Amino acid sequence: xxxxxxxxxxxxxxxxxxxxxxxxxxxxxxxxxxxxxxxxxxxxxxxxxxxxxxxxxxxxxxxxxxxxxxxxxxxxxxxxxxxxxxxxxxxxxxxxxxxxxxxxxxxxxxxxxxxxxxxxxxx
Amino acid sequence: xxxxxxxxxxxxxxxxxxxxxxxxxxxxxxxxxxxxxxxxxxxxxxxxxxxxxxxxxxxxxxxxxxxxxxxxxxxxxxxxxxxxxxxxxxxxxxxxxxxxxxxxxxxxxxxxxxxxxxxxxxxxxxxxxxxxxxxxxxxxxxxxxxxxxxxxxxxxxxxxxxxxxxxxxxxx
Numbered sequence: 001x002x003x004x005x006x007x008x009x010x011x012x013x014x015x016x017x018x019x020x021x022x023x024x025x026x027x028x029x030x031x032x033x034x035x036x037x038x039x040x041x042x043x044x045x046x047x048x049x050x051x052x053x054x055x056x057x058x059x060x061x062x063x064x065x066x067x068x069x070x071x072x073x074x075x076x077x078x079x080x081x082x083x084x085x086x087x088x089x090x091x092x093x094x095x096x097x098x099x100x101x102x103x104x105x106x107x108x109x110x111x112x113x114x115x116x117x118x119x120x121x122x123x
Numbered sequence: 124x125x126x127x128x129x130x131x132x133x134x135x136x137x138x139x140x141x142x143x144x145x146x147x148x149x150x151x152x153x154x155x156x157x158x159x160x161x162x163x164x165x166x167x168x169x170x171x172x173x174x175x176x177x178x179x180x181x182x183x184x185x186x187x188x189x190x191x192x193x194x195x196x197x198x199x200x201x202x203x204x205x206x207x208x209x210x211x212x213x214x215x216x217x218x219x220x221x222x223x224x225x226x227x228x229x230x231x232x233x234x235x236x237x238x239x240x241x242x243x244x245x246x247x248x249x250x251x252x253x254x255x256x257x258x259x260x261x262x263x264x265x266x267x268x269x270x271x272x273x274x275x276x277x278x279x280x281x282x283x284x285x286x287x288x289x290x291x292x293x294x295x
Contacts, residue, residue: 045206086240103219
């Protein structure tokens with residue numbers, strides 16, 4: 001195996017690792033939207049998806065495409081996400097605030113399903 | 124003038140990147156002429172709207188803003204991991220907070236950069252923008268550290284407007 005091929009495989013490994021990490025964050029965002037109690041906290045969970053999740057996936061794709069025009073275009077996509085996602089998140093949050101949606105501010109700590117009695121768990 | 128040339132250069136680079144035309148044979152001269160025409164029309168409309176200033180074309184502050192983004196990237200990474208931990212823990216235990224963060228920045232660019240930075244950092248979202256402060260919703264009370272907000276404000280202020288001089292005063 002030549003040095004060039006070794007370098008190619010190293011790049012491939014970093015790219016796959018980056019995309020896998022991105023997928024973990026996107027999945028965590030989706031799970032968070034289900035688990036969080038109210039609108040504002042769900043928004044935070046969704047924020048994980050469009051910052052690190054999306055950027056890591058774009059980074060992985062950039063490493064795959066090498067030094068081509070596609071890489072520059074992907075970098076532009078990443079920059080666009082970086083600039084527009086906070087603006088849209090703020091627009092949604094501000095709309096909720098203007099509509100006088102009250103955030104839930106008390107401590108949220110639901111009971112763990114395993115701590116429930118066996119009768120309750122059936123229902 | 125500087126901003127007009129800067130905007131044209133940025134648009135030209137963007138057009139070259141997206142079209143991928145670098146040769147001057149065949150039909151390409153026509154396409155490049157059309158590209159230059161569209162750039163001129165864009166700059167002309169911007170001039171007509173009189174929004175061609177340091178705020179729309181921040182090329183003078185670009186190196187500082189890019190350095191700030193690098194720092195912000197590190198902050199986002201750390202915040203993402205802490206939010207990930209809060210979300211994925213088997214027993215959810217969060218205490219959301221709505222706090223007012225005082226804002227004392229010199230320009231609209233700095234205010235915009237600061238508000239977007241707060242929103243971009245997972246766990247905190249700017250809910251309302253007021254004249255002298257932002258209403259910020261935080262996922263957990265551990266994320267409402269005033270020192271963290273103050274450092275972010277100071278860095279975005281420096282990135283957008285440079286070091287504060289004595290002329291600016293402390294509360295300008």
